[in-house]
Amino acid sequence: MAILAGDERREALSKLPDWKPVDGRDAIERSFQFKNFSQAFGFMTRVALAAEKMDHHPEWSNVYNKVDILLTSHDVKGLSERDIKLAGIIDRLAGT
Ligand SMILES: C[C@H](O)[C@H](O)[C@H]1CNC2=NC(N)=NC(=O)C2=N1
DSSP states (O other), rough: BBBHHHHHHHHHHHHHOOOOEEETTTEEEEEEOOSSSSHHHHHHHHHHHHHHHHHHOOEEEEETTTEEEEEEEETTBBBBBBEEEHHHHHHHHHTO
């Protein structure tokens, strides 16, 4: 899988308006806030299962009801189709 570039990249990111570029890294990130820890961790559990299924994993952190997620492809050292796919799955799992 190669790094996403050019029109393909712009097209893909246009469908992920809540994901923002990351300073200093070829990556995208999004923050989520839930009602409580239980909701946040349930979301993380569902994302973890989806990530494991596609063998593509987020860089993420959780503080109580907040989850911050960064997506990049370590093997190609940049943003790839896998990150776009996982971002779409994450948005659906978050109900957004
Ligand atoms: C061995 C395993 O398949 C690889 O390390 C996978 C695991 N999950 C991954 N996740 C991400 N974000 N990038 C990778 O390159 C990657 N590689």
